Amino acid sequence: MKPTVFSGVQPSGIPTIGNYIGAMKGFVDLQDDYDTTYCIVNQHAITVYQDPKTLSQSTRMIAALYVAIGLDPNKSIIFIQSDVPAHAQAAWLVLCQTGLGELERMTQFKDKAQKQELVSAGLLSYPALMVADIVLYDAQYIPVGEDQKQHLELTRNFVDRFNNRYGKDLLVKPEPMIPSSGGRILSLQDPTSKMSKSDVNTRGFISMLDEPKTIIKKIKSAVTDSVGEVNYDKENQAAISNLLDIYSALSGRSIDDLVNEYHSAGYGKFKSDVADQVVAVLEPIQQKYYRLIDNQELTDILIDGAKAANETATRTLSRMERAIGLTYKPSLYV
Ligand code: ATP
Numbered sequence: 001m002k003p004t005v006f007s008g009v010q011p012s013g014i015p016t017i018g019n020y021i022g023a024m025k026g027f028v029d030l031q032d033d034y035d036t037t038y039c040i041v042n043q044h045a046i047t048v049y050q051d052p053k054t055l056s057q058s059t060r061m062i063a064a065l066y067v068a069i070g071l072d073p074n075k076s077i078i079f080i081q082s083d084v085p086a087h088a089q090a091a092w093l094v095l096c097q098t099g100l101g102e103l104e105r106m107t108q109f110k111d112k113a114q115k116q117e118l119v120s121a122g123l124l125s126y127p128a129l130m131v132a133d134i135v136l137y138d139a140q141y142i143p144v145g146e147d148q149k150q151h152l153e154l155t156r157n158f159v160d161r162f163n164n165r166y167g168k169d170l171l172v173k174p175e176p177m178i179p180s181s182g183g184r185i186l187s188l189q190d191p192t193s194k195m196s197k198s199d200v201n202t203r204g205f206i207s208m209l210d211e212p213k214t215i216i217k218k219i220k221s222a223v224t225d226s227v228g229e230v231n232y233d234k235e236n237q238a239a240i241s242n243l244l245d246i247y248s249a250l251s252g253r254s255i256d257d258l259v260n261e262y263h264s265a266g267y268g269k270f271k272s273d274v275a276d277q278v279v280a281v282l283e284p285i286q287q288k289y290y291r292l293i294d295n296q297e298l299t300d301i302l303i304d305g306a307k308a309a310n311e312t313a314t315r316t317l318s319r320m321e322r323a324i325g326l327t328y329k330p331s332l333y334v
């Protein structure tokens with residue numbers, strides 16, 4: 001039996017090259033050697049307000065992008081979270097075994113709460129839903145960007161607590177898989193914060209559906225520094241190091257190799273080659289995306305995915321419910 005992998009992307013906007021490099025690219029690489037399940041986590045997205053029409057369009061868009069980057073429905077289960085009711089049901093079980101303090105400590109909650117007029121209880125509870133996503137599929141490995149490390153730690157603690165209370169080995173304890181470089185791609189405009197698809201400053205990110213001319217413009221106008229030499233130095237040259245991470249992840253070339261080539265080439269030449277590399281990777285993905293987005297083929301993939309996911313998730317949910325004591329004997333009622 002192959003080891004199991006689970007991950008998800010929120011339909012909270014168009015994924016950026018940060019999402020692609022930090023997580024989605026890895027999804028594809030794992031398909032052959034792992035038993036892979038990838039979710040479009042739309043119930044996570046509604047922890048902050050989403051326009052209903054945009055949310056349903058974005059949900060389908062993430063699904064199309066999954067397939068366009070190379071996820072193969074014959075190898076991976078691809079499904080929409082809200083098509084599998086066990087996620088919300090299991091999240092309740094997780095919430096009842098999670099400390100309020102644990103949730104309040106999550107840095108993503110603190111960051112996001114600051115930006116909201118209404119801080120929903122869902123925003124605070126969100127990691128419990130993520131725990132549910134993971135444990136329902138007995139997932140061993142979770143490919144994610146660095147920002148999810150804390151949520152994975154919470155998941156691991158939850159599994160220990162659950163197994164201690166209710167029975168050894170009931171749930172599988174997952175491990176994060178974070179890329180050694182590219183796990184945290186930074187904003188092109190502010191290299192102190194991560195590139196985010198919901199950034200109000202659209203020049204800070206490159207979305208996976210940006211046109212080539214937009215990509216070139218955004219990279220040309222990315223902030224740099226006054227050093228004038230290309231070095232990999234995250235402390236003193238964060239913006240240039242970020243472009244090196246992007247270039248390296250998308251070309252497969254090592255950082256050392258790139259630094260050797262571009263050290264004295266000038267920022268203009270360096271940026272122009274980074275932009276060409278981004279376009280070269282995104283163009284074929286975009287072509288496949290536009291072929292798929294309005295195609296019945298995509299709907300069929302999601303229907304099949306939901307069926308397969310429901311089977312596994314329902315089974316694990318029952319296991320959890322039985323362990324907790326949420327069962328009754330129908331014979332008592334007749
Ligand atoms: P938002 O920006 O709307 O808060 P997000 O992009 O952080 O959303 P997701 O869509 O759920 O959140 O992220 C999908 C995956 O992409 C996660 O594994 C996350 O860790 C990863 N990821 C997100 N941003 C980056 C980034 N800047 N660099 C590397 N990986 C990232």
Ligand code: LTN
Pocket residue numbers: 006007008009010041044129130133134142143144148151
């Ligand atoms: N919380 C993640 C998205 C996410 C996820 C998951 C990732 C939801 N459920 C399960 C891995 C496994 C985020 O905000 N990036």
